[in-house]
Every structure is written in C-alpha cells, then in structure tokens.
Amino acid sequence: DSGVTQTPKHLITATGQRVTLRCSPRSGDLSVYWYQQSLDQGLQFLIQYYNGEERAKGNILERFSAQQFPDLHSELNLSSLELGDSALYFCASGRAGLGSTDTQYFGPGTRLTVL
Amino acid sequence: DAKTTQPPSMDCAEGRAANLPCNHSTISGNEYVYWYRQIHSQGPQYIIHGLKNNETNEMASLIITEDRKSSTLILPHATLRDTAVYYCIVRAGANSKLTFGKGITLSVRP
Numbered sequence A: 001d002s003g004v005t006q007t008p009k010h011l012i013t014a015t016g017q018r019v020t021l022r023c024s025p026r027s028g029d030l031s032v033y034w035y036q037q038s039l040d041q042g043l044q045f046l047i048q049y050y051n052g053e054e055r056a057k058g059n060i061l062e063r064f065s066a067q068q069f070p071d072l073h074s075e076l077n078l079s080s081l082e083l084g085d086s087a088l089y090f091c092a093s094g095r096a097g098l099g100s101t102d103t104q105y106f107g108p109g110t111r112l113t114v115l
Numbered sequence B: 001d002a003k004t005t006q007p008p009s010m011d012c013a014e015g016r017a018a019n020l021p022c023n024h025s026t027i028s029g030n031e032y033v034y035w036y037r038q039i040h041s042q043g044p045q046y047i048i049h050g051l052k053n054n055e056t057n058e059m060a061s062l063i064i065t066e067d068r069k070s071s072t073l074i075l076p077h078a079t080l081r082d083t084a085v086y087y088c089i090v091r092a093g094a095n096s097k098l099t100f101g102k103g104i105t106l107s108v109r110p
Helices: none
Strands: A005-007 A010-013 A019-024 A031-038 A042-050 A053-057 A064-068 A074-078 A087-094 A110-114 B009-013 B018-023 B031-038 B045-050 B061-064 B070-075 B084-092 B104-109
Touching: A005 A087, A010 A019, A019 A087, A019 A110, A031 A074, A042 A064, A042 A074, A074 A087, B009 B018, B018 B031, B018 B084, B018 B104, B031 B061, B045 B061, B045 B070, B070 B084
Parallel strands: A010 A110, B009 B104
Antiparallel strands: A005 A019, A019 A074, A031 A042, A031 A087, A042 A053, A064 A074, A087 A110, B018 B070, B031 B045, B031 B084, B061 B070, B084 B104
C-alpha cells in the first residue's frame, strides 16, 4: 500500500459524458502527478500539481483538466469523452516539486471505460 | 531525459536471482536511474533509484556501471509474486515527470 488513494476504482460511462477522478496524496506530499495508461500508448504523464499550482504539463488533451485543492487532494476532470479515453488513470504523489528527484508513489488507479 | 533500452522479456526460476539489464548510453551527469515495476494492472511500484553508486534496499540492488551507460536491477531471491513488468527510467532532477518505456516482462517460474 503506497498511501495514495484513488476513487472510484472503476468507472463506466458513455461517449460525450464528463467524469471526475479523485486522488488523495500520501500524508506530507505536496506534489500530485497524473498518468494515463492505455493499451496502445503505454504509461504517459499528463500533468503535475505542486501545493495547489500547476507545475508541469505533458500529453494532456484540452478536454481534460485538473486541479489541486487546499487540502492537497487532486481531481482530474475528463469531458466530452471518447472511446479512446478508455484507460487506466493513475495518480502519484511526491514530497517536492520541480527541480527535485523525489520519488513518486503511485495509487491503485481508476479504470475508465467509455462505451 | 535519456532514453533507456530493455529486453522485452526474461524469465528466471523461483528462488534464484533475477538480473534485469538496462542500457542508458546517453545518460547525462545529473540524471538518476529509477526502477519501477507494475504487477498486472496495479499502480507502478517504486523499487529503487541511484545516481552513480550501487544501491541496495529491502527489495533489490541496483548496480550502475562506472561509465553510467548501463545498469542492472537484481532481485536476489525471486518469487512468483515478482512476476511483473519492470521499468528502467532515467530522470533528471529538473524534469518532474517519469517517462515510461515498454519495460521488461519478468516471468518467475516455479
């Protein structure tokens, strides 16, 4: 158990819908990272937040957005869902932000299925 | 971040040491070598990381060559539960993200 929690575990929805994935970092960690794992693309970095502010952006679609709240939990919002958005979404947390090689600890993931 | 090359798969017998190689010939001086593993579709699990010295923890040992162009992750006594995809990642301090490749699938046989 990494100490990172993600909800829900599974999510099934239809194309065009909007969903919110939630992540609670380990106690004391200020950074939250979001990754997407699909069958054809592998594990890809989406976005990082550090203490409430966006720090780094990866291959995140414009239909996707994220935020980190004052209590440090984070939410990833996916809208106008397409079949290709079906994937595992992982959140990871770490102590520090940009400029550090702090270790990232991953949560168990949310499996999103878009029908 | 430097690119890494790993064989696609390997196997080893339960109870024996598993030596997982990784090539990172373009690694820069400020880049660390990280190893993660992913068991089935679970979240990636951190194993170990190092800069230039060999490292050991309760899970594994990391051996980095003197020129830092390659490394080996050693699981000293592999068990069936070590069957997983192992990712070798090179990461600079200034770059927060982890860039995952295809990894190496380790199969531990009874």
